[in-house]
Amino acid sequence: IQNFNQFHFRSNITAGNMNALILSQNKISQIDSIEFKGMEMLQKLVLSSNLIESIENVKFVGISEIEHLDLRGNKIVLAKNKMARFKGIAKLKHLSLAANLIENIHSVTFDGIESL
Numbered sequence: 001i002q003n004f005n006q007f008h009f010r011s012n013i014t015a016g017n018m019n020a021l022i023l024s025q026n027k028i029s030q031i032d033s034i035e036f037k038g039m040e041m042l043q044k045l046v047l048s049s050n051l052i053e054s055i056e057n058v059k060f061v062g063i064s065e066i067e068h069l070d071l072r073g074n075k076i077v078l079a080k081n082k083m084a085r086f087k088g089i090a091k092l093k094h095l096s097l098a099a100n101l102i103e104n105i106h107s108v109t110f111d112g113i114e115s116l
Contacts (some may be wrong), residue, residue: 001068006041009095010102013051014069016109017040017041017044017086018041019041019042019043019044020040020042020043020044020045020046021042021044021045022044022046023045023046023050024032024046024048024049024050024070025048025049025050025051027050027051028047028050028051028052028055029050029051029052030053030054031047031052031055031058031063033090034114038062039062039063040062040063040064040065041065042063042065042066042074043065043066043067043068044066044067044068044070044071045063045066045068045070045096046068046074047064047069047070047071047072047074048070048071048073048096049072049073049074050055050073050074051074051075052071052074052075052076053074053076053077054076054077054095055071055078056077056078057103058109059088060086060087060088060089061086061088063088063089064089064091065091066085066091066092066093067092067093067094067115068073068092068093068094069086069089069092069094069095069096070094070096071095071096072096072098072099072100073098073099073100075100075101076100076101076102077100077101077103078098078102078103078104078106085109085111086109086110086113087112089113090113090115091113091115092113092115092116093116094116095116
């Protein structure tokens with residue numbers, strides 16, 4: 001999906017056996033809650049080259065099989081007093097946060113993700 005002009009992304013996407021969702025090069029600026037109902041088979045989520053600024057409060061619900069998460073090329077800032085946690089995606093093997101504005105990654109950010 002490209003040219004997705006919704007600036008604030010809240011998902012209620014349902015797609016059964018979809019294993020990849022690519023939303024790169026859009027204008028998504030905020031992801032509060034990613035609730036992919038009916039997408040338990042999703043293994044790859046690409047949100048690269050958007051305008052996302054924060055991931056501190058994101059909850060990954062319904063995508064416990066996700067192995068690849070690409071958030072590169074956004075405007076994500078993780079300041080020293082903020083903490084992001086990647087809860088609900090324990091099977092994550094690949095995470096890309098390159099080309100963002102990250103200053104600090106807290107030690108508990110990846111707790112529970114053994115395969116990363």
